Amino acid sequence: xxxxxxxxxxxxxxxxxxxxxxxxxxxxxxxxxxxxxxxxxxxxxxxxxxxxxxxxxxxxxxxxxxxxxxxxxxxxxxxxxxxxxxxxxxxxxxxxxxxxxxxxxxxxxxxxxxxxxxxxxxxxxxxxxxxxxxxxxxxxxxxxxxxxxxxxxxxxxxxxxxxxxxxxxxxxxxxxxxxxxxxxxxxxxxxxxxxxxxxxxxxxxxxxxxxxxxxxxxxxxxxxxxxxxxxxxxxxxxxxxxxxxxxxxxxxxxxxxxxxxxxxxxxxxxxxxxxxxxxxxxxxxxxxxxxxxxxxxxxxxxxxxxxxxxxxxxxxxxxxxxxxxxxxxxxxxxxxxxxxxxxxxxxxxxxxxxxxxxxxxxxxxxxxxxxxxxxxxxxxxxxxxxxxxxxxxxxxxxxxxxxxxxxxxxxxxxxxxxxxxxxxxxxxxxxxxxxxxxxxxxxxx
Numbered sequence: 498x499x500x501x502x503x504x505x506x507x508x509x510x511x512x513x514x515x516x517x518x519x520x521x522x523x524x525x526x527x528x529x530x531x532x533x534x535x536x537x538x539x540x541x542x543x544x545x546x547x548x549x550x551x552x553x554x555x556x557x558x559x560x561x562x563x564x565x566x567x568x569x570x571x572x573x574x575x576x577x578x579x580x581x582x583x584x585x586x587x588x589x590x591x592x593x594x595x596x597x598x599x600x601x602x603x604x605x606x607x608x609x610x611x612x613x614x615x616x617x618x619x620x621x622x623x624x625x626x627x628x629x630x631x632x633x634x635x636x637x638x639x640x641x642x643x644x645x646x647x648x649x650x651x652x653x654x655x656x657x658x659x660x661x662x663x664x665x666x667x668x669x670x671x672x673x674x675x676x677x678x679x680x681x682x683x684x685x686x687x688x689x690x691x692x693x694x695x696x697x698x699x700x701x702x703x704x705x706x707x708x709x710x711x712x713x714x715x716x717x718x719x720x721x722x723x724x725x726x727x728x729x730x731x732x733x734x735x736x737x738x739x740x741x742x743x744x745x746x747x748x749x750x751x752x753x754x755x756x757x758x759x760x761x762x763x764x765x766x767x768x769x770x771x772x773x774x775x776x777x778x779x780x781x782x783x784x785x786x787x788x789x790x791x792x793x794x795x796x797x798x799x800x801x802x803x804x805x806x807x808x809x810x811x812x813x814x815x816x817x818x819x820x821x822x823x824x825x826x827x828x829x830x831x832x833x834x835x836x837x838x839x840x841x842x843x844x845x846x847x848x849x850x851x852x853x854x855x856x857x858x859x860x861x862x863x864x865x866x867x868x869x870x871x872x873x874x875x876x877x878x879x880x881x882x883x884x885x886x887x888x889x890x891x892x893x894x895x896x897x898x899x900x901x902x903x904x905x906x907x908x909x910x911x912x913x914x915x916x917x918x919x920x921x922x923x924x925x926x927x928x929x930x931x932x933x934x935x936x937x938x939x940x941x942x
Contacts, residue, residue: 552579553800556719557770559587559603562596567603577608581719581798583615583739592632593623593717600632610641615685616725617644627715654714656682656726656737661689663735672791672805682737687725692734703734710736716778720771722794722804738804746801746854747790755861758892759931762924765855767801768793769920772851773913775806776844784843788850789831790857829870830863834878835907845907848916852902856884859891881905894923 555575558566567587571577580586588608591599600620604610611619621641624632633641666678666689675691692706713724725737746764750756756764768788775783785792785806792805833849835842857863864884865873876882883903886896898919904910911919 552576553581553719555579555587556581556585556590559596559599560590560594560718560774562591562594562599564596564598564602567599571602571606577603577606578612580612580614581800583723584612585614585717585719586612586620588612588620589614589618589623590717590719592620592629592636593627593715595624595627595629595632597629597632597635600635604635604639610636610639613644616683619643623717654710654724654726655729658728661728661735661737663689674805679740680737682725686740686742687737688740689728689735689737692736694733706734712781712783716774716783718771718774719800720767720802721774721806722802741794741796741802743795743797743799745791746793746795746858749795750790750857750862755890756858758859758895759924759927761855761858762895762920762927764801764858765851766917766920766924768803768851768854769913769916771801771803772847773917775803776847776913782844785847785850786836787828787831788847788854789828790854793854829874832874832877833907834874834905837874837878843907844912845910848902848910848913849907851913851916852899853884855895855902856886856899859895860884892923892927894919894926898923 552570552575555567555570555577556579557563558570577588578586580589586608588600588603588610589612591603610621613619619636619642621633621636621643624636625643661680661682663678663680666680668676669679669688670677672690675693678689678691680687680689707727710724710727714726716724722741723739725739727734727736772785772788775785783806785803787805788803792803794802794804796802829837831850831853833842833846836846853863865882868876873882883900886899891899898911898916901909901911902916
């Protein structure tokens with residue numbers, strides 16, 4: 498038998514050629530019949546692409562206490578001390594979330610017990626902040642230290658106003674709740690967000706807001722913007738968050754227009770993971786209520802992070818059907834129908850908004866631009882209007898997912914946990930498809 502292989506590479510790579518040749522020869526060896534449609538080439542190339550995200554998945558698994566997932570990533574050879582842009586390691590994330598078994602596992606695998614994040618906090622600093630006493634004992638037994646100090650933990654979300662010179666602040670944006678400034682705090686550039694006087698001057702509203710701030714400080718996830726604290730003894734209500742200089746998803750779409758499918762899917766996963774963390778937060782879930790492209794920021798590593806989630810109220814789970822509340826909230830163009838109709842609603846309103854954002858990433862911008870945002874919201878609520886899904890722009894699995902996410906019945910919309918699983922499958926298919934395109938070959942017998 499003679500086998501002729503024609504390789505079409507953009508630039509010839511001897512290693513890729515040898516790898517492809519070996520895999521192709523394996524395909525032609527006698528083997529037992531198989532029902533799978535994936536060739537050996539596809540399976541290996543997909544596995545290679547899947548493994549490339551290992552470091553990030555280690556952080557994800559550590560944050561949600563997925564011990565089996567952590568073991569799997571470590572067995573692949575992922576460094577236990579891998580860190581995100583903020584230099585937060587897997588041990589930081591597990592310690593602040595209270596995952597004792599994951600903390601023990603990471604320490605056994607060589608995680609640095611005293612690794613410092615961007616704000617000079619160790620895993621022990623986080624464990625102490627969030628009251629995880631058992632983890633504190635484990636870290637201390639391994640030589641863990643806390644450079645932040647015990648005394649600074651209460652109240653941990655208040656920052657002395659003299660630490661930030663607002664007179665030297667640079668205005669970088671303005672939102673529905675107030676202005677945003679770029680300032681320096683403890684040597685780091687951060688965003689200072691001012692709350693409008695109509696809210697800050699209302700004692701009841703201010704107290705509710707400050708209560709929420711105490712919760713925000715406890716939130717830690719690679720796909721949500723980090724909250725640092727609120728300036729105390731200030732004549733204005735100002736709180737600090739991390740500053741992401743790459744701007745928002747709105748800025749990205751305005752500059753680039755339509756995103757390629759692989760980028761859009763990757764961004765969608767970032768948003769879904771951040772939102773899933775908020776929705777699954779215990780004891781109180783956090784509903785964003787205003788999830789829009791402007792409230793999704795990009796860090797210097799290219800990852801997206803959800804922000805301004807804290808400007809919505811907390812929702813308490815009252816029954817198996819979710820969270821019951823009423824009232825208009827959020828931006829009209831991304832508003833779920835039940836919110837516009839002022840009906841009771843739950844976490845699925847964020848899923849509806851998420852679907853519209855994903856649609857824009859593939860489309861390059863919002864649909865129905867000839868109508869006002871309120872007109873669009875009204876038609877979605879009372880005429881079941883939905884954005885068009887062009888067959889040549891949207892892959893079929895994405896169209897199916899979007900239809901599920903913006904379903905008129907809130908109970909029929911998937912959770913973000915389910916969305917993540919669906920998107921990961923779609924992402925793997927695209928990785929396999931792109932890998933096959935990069936190594937196109939023609940075999941003639």
